[in-house]
Amino acid sequence: MSGPQEETAHAAVVSGPTEETAPTAVAGEQETTAVAGEQGAAPAAVADERETAPAAVADERESAPAAVAGERETARTAVISGGSRGLGRLLVERLLADGWQVATFSRSANDFVKDTVAERPDHFIWESVDLVDRKALRTFVNSVARRFGGIDLLVNNAAVLNRQELFLTTSSRQVDTLLASNLAAPIALAQACARVMSGSGGGQIINVSSINAVRGYRGVAVYSATKAGLDGFSRSLARELGPLNIRVNSLVPGFFDSDMTTEVTEQNRERIARRTPLGRLADVEEIANAVLFLASPQSSFITGQTLVVDGGITC
Ligand SMILES: NC(=O)c1ccc[n+]([C@@H]2O[C@H](COP(=O)([O-])OP(=O)(O)OC[C@H]3O[C@@H](n4cnc5c(N)ncnc54)[C@H](OP(=O)(O)O)[C@@H]3O)[C@@H](O)[C@H]2O)c1
Known part of the structure; x- marks a missing residue:
């Protein structure tokens, strides 16, 4: 989604020269970890991580249920944040149709959620959880793992955009809400799910970002920062x-x-379509297709990547 004032969009928020020169700056912070690996010291860095990761996980696992690979007799399990509406709802529907057990949360229930709970009680869990409540997020993940016997897939889909407004008038409270909901919450969910996955032979995490992470648009600076943060998080994780x-x-x-995008005017929709090489907006099914590709065995050697599905608007 892009801001209503695209006409004046600024370019190059994330990419460009900073990316090429980043290793120096980042290496200072991370020394021999991920960035060092990119610079050629990969074996040592990865070996370090292999030694330290399980210990750290064990230390913090708290009550995360352990599920051992091969012992699970049930279907694959997906955790989808924000599965009541929009892209999240479509992912819930398609994964359920494909035989997955699906757990999702949102702040409020709607008819879709209520009907699916009633129709698929053995395969579907919904709870009311707010992204800003990280303890509740961890509790949700652990109860899903206990109920379904493990977690194979996390899609960090839920996010808030709120009213688009210029940065100079954005309140601190608004900044805090966006950072908590769109960045801290996916990180907390990824950590809780990865702890479960690490005890059951692996899994997958897909973070739903935005083109605002790779191109600048007026009115969405903080939202863009959260999405760009999510992309960096994905790579290092x-x-x-x-x-x-x-x-x-x-x-x-x-x-x-x-x-999320009901406020965008018809005029701006037309402008976005004009600027998109394929000449139109996405159908949500096309976005879900890409998520499900990343979740499938067809993408088994793809990790740490950012897959842009935008009809070419950022190319
Ligand atoms: N739509 C676009 O054009 C577009 C473009 C690029 C990227 N994206 C990204 O795609 C993802 C899905 O977007 P969408 O358009 O499908 O969103 P949406 O239609 O607004 O649905 C958002 C879902 O997240 C839940 N949610 C929102 N705030 C929450 C909170 N604080 N705590 C718990 N659940 C919350 C909502 O339920 P409740 O409101 O009941 O909580 C709902 O289930 C988002 O990450 C978005 O940033 C969207």
């Missing part, structure tokens, strides 16, 4: 969790119709 057979990728959708 992929390095750390790869040895545990957990793949981590970011999915960057272009604009598609959902409740």
